[in-house]
Amino acid sequence: MIHVESVSKTIGGRAILTDVSFRVAPGITALLGPNGAGKSTLLRILSGIWHPTSGRVTIANIELHRDAVEAKRRLGYQPEFPDLHPALTPRRYLDFVASVRRCDRRATCAKFGVDEFLDVAIGKLSQGQKRLVTLVAAVMHDPEVLLLDEPTNSLDPQRVEILRTMLTEERRGKTHLISTHQLDFIGAIADVTLTLSGGRLVT
Amino acid sequence: MIASAPMTLALRWLSMRYATGLRTAMSAWTPLLIAAVAAAGLEVKIDVRSYIRAWDAAPASTRMLILLGATIVIVAATRRILRSALHGEGSELLKVLPIAAHTRFGLDVLAVLIFLIPLIIVSVVIIGAWTVPLMLASAMIIVLWQPATGNRQRHSNYELHWFANRRLLATSIGALLAIGAAKLAIMNNSVHSPSAFARIASLFAALGAMFIAFETGHLDAEARPWRRLERSLPRTALASLVRTTAIATLFALPVALVALALSPVAALLAIVAHAMLFLLARLESQGAVAWAGSFAALIAAFQPLVVIVAMVIAMVILARALEARERTCDA
Numbered sequence: 001m002i003h004v005e006s007v008s009k010t011i012g013g014r015a016i017l018t019d020v021s022f023r024v025a026p027g028i029t030a031l032l033g034p035n036g037a038g039k040s041t042l043l044r045i046l047s048g049i050w051h052p053t054s055g056r057v058t059i060a061n062i063e064l065h066r067d068a069v070e071a072k073r074r075l076g077y078q079p080e081f082p083d084l085h086p087a088l089t090p091r092r093y094l095d096f097v098a099s100v101r102r103c104d105r106r107a108t109c110a111k112f113g114v115d116e117f118l119d120v121a122i123g124k125l126s127q128g129q130k131r132l133v134t135l136v137a138a139v140m141h142d143p144e145v146l147l148l149d150e151p152t153n154s155l156d157p158q159r160v161e162i163l164r165t166m167l168t169e170e171r172r173g174k175t176h177l178i179s180t181h182q183l184d185f186i187g188a189i190a191d192v193t194l195t196l197s198g199g200r201l202v203t
Numbered sequence: 204m205i206a207s208a209p210m211t212l213a214l215r216w217l218s219m220r221y222a223t224g225l226r227t228a229m230s231a232w233t234p235l236l237i238a239a240v241a242a243a244g245l246e247v248k249i250d251v252r253s254y255i256r257a258w259d260a261a262p263a264s265t266r267m268l269i270l271l272g273a274t275i276v277i278v279a280a281t282r283r284i285l286r287s288a289l290h291g292e293g294s295e296l297l298k299v300l301p302i303a304a305h306t307r308f309g310l311d312v313l314a315v316l317i318f319l320i321p322l323i324i325v326s327v328v329i330i331g332a333w334t335v336p337l338m339l340a341s342a343m344i345i346v347l348w349q350p351a352t353g354n355r356q357r358h359s360n361y362e363l364h365w366f367a368n369r370r371l372l373a374t375s376i377g378a379l380l381a382i383g384a385a386k387l388a389i390m391n392n393s394v395h396s397p398s399a400f401a402r403i404a405s406l407f408a409a410l411g412a413m414f415i416a417f418e419t420g421h422l423d424a425e426a427r428p429w430r431r432l433e434r435s436l437p438r439t440a441l442a443s444l445v446r447t448t449a450i451a452t453l454f455a456l457p458v459a460l461v462a463l464a465l466s467p468v469a470a471l472l473a474i475v476a477h478a479m480l481f482l483l484a485r486l487e488s489q490g491a492v493a494w495a496g497s498f499a500a501l502i503a504a505f506q507p508l509v510v511i512v513a514m515v516i517a518m519v520i521l522a523r524a525l526e527a528r529e530r531t532c533d534a
Contacts, residue, residue, distance in 0.1 A: 069302065069303050087223070137296070
């Protein structure tokens with residue numbers, strides 16, 4: 001469902017990713033590696049935020065940078081750092097995302113307990129609450145392919161359990177690529193492991 | 204792009220753009236709006252024809268230099284505003300949504316055109332006013348000094364950096380420009396009576412204070428000393444009022460001192476106007492600041508003392524609103 005072919009990314013003359021190729025089948029794939037290995041850069045490229053310097057990405061059989069709109073309809077992405085405007089409320093932001101994606105956000109908000117702070121300015125939320133908002137935005141349309149960057153960071157154990165249940169039971173058969181350092185979390189649910197080091201795929 | 208509802212999507216996208224930065228960037232036009240109202244109220248005009256004659260008489264090289272300089276300033280300032288507004292916090296996740304890049308670009312261009320409408324209207328309506336070039340220059344200078352995304356960055360000597368690099372310069376320039384504009388208004392209107400002089404001086408002192416409070420209100424609210432002060436005070440409306448008045452008085456002092464050279468009422472008005480607008484800025488009611496400020500400035504030109512009383516009452520109401528909002532956020 002995800003096909004990465006010879007992807008490289010150079011920023012400011014520095015190679016962040018070098019000739020990375022792999023396939024991700026339906027199920028849960030862990031993306032591991034030390035800090036600075038290029039995991040977040042790779043997920044940004046797969047989500048369509050950044051273009052690769054060279055190489056090709058296919059999401060659900062659609063070439064991402066050729067037909068980005070169709071590919072992004074099938075994609076959900078949660079960033080490592082919640083990039084949300086502090087003046088917005090979660091309700092305003094999630095309603096906007098839901099309207100663009102043509103789906104209903106309410107069930108997902110209720111599942112992750114976002115209803116409790118829907119009308120509080122994002123600038124006033126804790127890091128964990130901000131991450132829940134981005135998680136809801138990433139999964140509300142039940143995408144075929146889900147990219148999660150450090151999804152358990154700042155989450156309480158209860159929310160981590162809800163996330164685990166969603167990934168292993170409710171979304172069974174869909175494609176997940178999860179970058180994390182929480183080996184106890186990912187070790188229990190991952191089918192396949194990919195490891196990046198120095199911008200290269202080592203396993 | 205979602206073919207079934209392109210108009211709805213366009214409206215939602217524009218709404219999101221204004222919610223995530225462009226609305227704040229509209230503050231760049233606040234001095235212009237205030238200047239427009241003030242210029243209209245004071246009937247401040249220049250002889251446009253003499254300027255055109257002088258322009259025609261100037262050597263081609265001089266005209267080219269002036270045009271080049273003006274273009275660089277305007278482009279640099281606008282670029283910074285728009286970069287901050289369109290590529291600031293929250294913009295990256297919008298790229299993940301299934302909207303074509305050319306559609307996003309087109310909608311952003313539309314948003315920018317809407318953003319520029321106040322500038323266009325003001326330029327047309329008040330062309331020939333003395334205050335406009337001064338206020339425009341002040342807006343551009345302040346915008347150029349504000350890093351596009353650095354307002355909320357924290358570093359070890361944040362307070363020192365914030366005070367020395369931003370607040371002090373903004374205050375000094377805002378005050379000087381306000382006084383300069385007042386002097387020009389007085390000269391252009393051949394004002395001689397002390398009461399008329401005091402009214403105009405009060406008006407421009409208030410304008411200067413409003414401009415500064417508006418431009419730096421968010422920085423004020425974010426700075427660590429005020430957060431520490433907030434924590435040390437009880438969470439009541441009265442405490443909010445005391446805290447805000449203390450902060451506003453402290454930072455309106457440079458303006459007030461300059462305004463004092465014109466009249467004591469002007470100095471008092473500067474402090475009170477600053478405090479009120481500081482509160483408005485904290486409530487993030489930029490539009491309200493622009494229009495309430497312009498309206499108050501016009502009234503101030505006729506009866507400053509009445510406005511001071513009204514502003515104090517408004518401060519109490521705003522403090523209560525701020526306290527209510529903070530309680531909601533805490534809950």
